[in-house]
Amino acid sequence: MKKQKRRSLIGDILGLIFAFLIFIIPFLFMLTNSLKDRRGANQMSLSLPDVFHWENYTEVLTFNHGIVLTAFKNSLIITAGAVILLIVTCAMSGYVLQRRRGKVMSVFNAVVMAGLMVPPAILPTISLMQGLHVYKTLFGMIMIEVALQTPFTIMLYRGFMSTIPIELEEAGYIDGCNRGEMFTKVVFPLLKPVTATVIILNAVNIFNDFTNPLYFLPGASNSTVQLTLYNFMGQFSSSYNLLFADVIVITIPMLILFIIFNKKIVEGMVAGAVKG
Amino acid sequence: MNKKKIYTLWFLIPSTIIFSIFFLIPLVSSLFYSLTVWDFKSFTFVGLDNFKMFFSERSLSTSVIHTLIYAFLTCALKVILAFFIAIFLTSKIKTKNFLRSVVFFPNLVSTIAVGITFAALMHPTKGLFNLVLSTLGAGRIDFLGNTSLALFSVIFTDVWKGVGVATVIYVSGIQSIDKTYYEAASIDGANGWERLKNITIPLVRPAMNSVIILSLIGGLRSFDLIWAMTGGGPGFATDVVSSVVYKQYAAGFYGLSTAGNVIMFVLIAVIAYPLQRFLLKREES
Structure with missing residues (x-):
């Protein structure tokens, strides 16, 4: 017994050392360099700043008429808009796809499966968006994110529906619910746990998305958080303190989200991966 | 109850419209363009x-x-490394919840932020990696500027960022294994390695399949990390299909760019799809 205890203690210590060296140091590196002056940060060392330059953060946030704040606003609009639409459309689809059988359903299910793997066809999408006059608009960007996250979200809802007993619906019909009431008053409230997963996972994915805004939302006025960070890479190539201040500004919301929803995020990622 | 009437196809209309316009129609027309x-x-x-x-x-x-x-290297490294990390993080250590969080968190960080940070850590003269190497007495390495090394430096960063997801998938797979198997094996006198080989590895296979598929598809599609760290360079040393798609688009060769996109579809269709079929079949038998 004593031997086992000592072995697990050694495991704890080794685990902490490795985790610190491999996973924590890069974050300390970001943090400490975001608080140095320009010359200090450009040396790219892990040392503590001599003086804490908190003004780096105000400088980043007010740079170019507050482009970072505008980008945060845009990213939040896109994320919130897409997540709300995804919840409504995919909960409805997942519900019917799980309950109904038949040839049409197999086609839908096959398309959902394929949609999990296949990347978007970028240029034809741009061309089509131009035709619809939604290219370079927040609305168009929201639609793209919804379309790309639809297979994954439907899969989560469909998977969860299979755990809801059909008897609850039968009881609803006896009480005189119609189809719409059935979904809004009986089924949708029961989907709450998976809806929470859907919100968190999609919010993280969409907020962190760089590639799609790069293609579908170019231009300074509509910039998103990830695009501004990418552009700063060029603009701040000789002032790493500001670059890392922006990195920290973008990372902190995720850290807060992770501290609050740790379990939900991890469980959701596992559920999404295993069912896909 | 008439099922067809209750579970009406009308409920599928909103998803179908958005998915068709912004995904399916462009996908089909890309074959032509x-x-x-x-x-x-x-x-x-x-x-x-x-x-x-x-x-x-x-x-x-x-x-x-x-x-x-x-794709294959990031996938293999994640499949193997994450397995051993997961074994370690399901053992009887006290800090396992904290360590799981630490390993997982990089996955939530913006890829561009990770790319910027590791490009700085890998800086040829000032970077931390080279500082460690030179204190160990080794020479300096130009991680991202050396054409034969750059791709592997990006692969390393990708694994750093993505190993956490693979780990938590394995952890949940290991935790779902019935404890009585291990107890029975201990009574029969099986040692740690035998238990790992005969119980854990076979029973964790569904989780392993998920990790394989997920990281392989992610690898075949990856763009943002490469773009942030090297931009496809030096020369073309780290250009992948998706970065060629972007470069040709930026250069105005829209047909060529779309052809690159189609090549990506084909790669995924001939690699990921049959692999998933194969893995699922093996899982069932």
Whole structure:
């Protein structure tokens, strides 16, 4: 017994050392360099700043008429808009796809499966968006994110529906619910746990998305958080303190989200991966 | 209850409309546009010229090789490393919840932020990696500037960022294994390695399959980390198909770019899809 205890203690210590060296140091590196002056940060060392330059953060946030704040606003609009639409459309689809059988359903299910793997066809999408006059608009960007996250979200809802007993619906019909009431008053409230997963996972994915805004939302006025960070890479190539201040500004919301929803995020990622 | 009436197809309409307009229709039309030279307004049909160009131009065709190296290597490393991390994080250590969080968190960080940070850590003269190497007495290495090394430096960063997801998938797979198997094995006198080989590895296979598929597809599609760290360079040393798609688009060669996109579909269709079929079948038998 004593031997086992000592072995697990050694495991704890080794685990902490490795985790610190491999996973924590890069974050300390970001943090400490975001608080140095320009010359200090450009040396790219892990040392503590001599003086804490908190003004780096105000400088980043007010740079170019507050482009970072505008980008945060845009990213939040896109994320919130897409997540709300995804919840409504995919909960409805997942519900019917799980309950109904038949040839049409197999086609839908096959398309959902394929949609999990296949990347978007970028240029034809741009061309089509131009035709619809939604290219370079927040609305168009929201639609793209919804379309790309639809297979994954439907899969989560469909998977969860299979755990809801059909008897609850039968009881609803006896009480005189119609189809719409059935979904809004009986089924949708029961989907709450998976809806929470859907919100968190999609919010993280969409907020962190760089590639799609790069293609579908170019231009300074509509910039998103990830695009501004990418552009700063060029603009701040000789002032790493500001670059890392922006990195920290973008990372902190995720850290807060992770501290609050740790379990939900991890469980959701596992559920999404295993069912896909 | 009439099922067809209750579970009406009307409920599928909103998803279907958005998914069709912004995903399916462009996908289908890309097959056509990859055979043309076009500028969004007009097009000329050129047959397979774009594909011929893609595979005859070395700077373009190497991107297919790089994509395959990137996808298979990141996948293999994640499958193996995450397995051992997960074994460690399901053992009787006190800090396992904290350590799981630490390993997982990089996955939530913006890829661009990770790319910027590791590009700085890998800086040829000032970077932390080289500082460690030189204190160990080794020479300096230009991680991202050396053409034969750059791709592997990006692969390393990708694994750093993505190993956490693979780990938590394994952890949940290991935790779902019935404890009585291990107890029975201990009574029969099986040692740690035998238990790992005969119980854990076979029973964790569904989780392993998820990790394989997920990281392979992620690898075949990856763009943002490469773009942030090297921009496809030096030269074309880290160009993958998706970065060629972007470069050709930026250069105005829309037909060629779309052909690259179609090559990506084909790669995924001939690698990921049969692999998933195969893994699922093996899981069932």
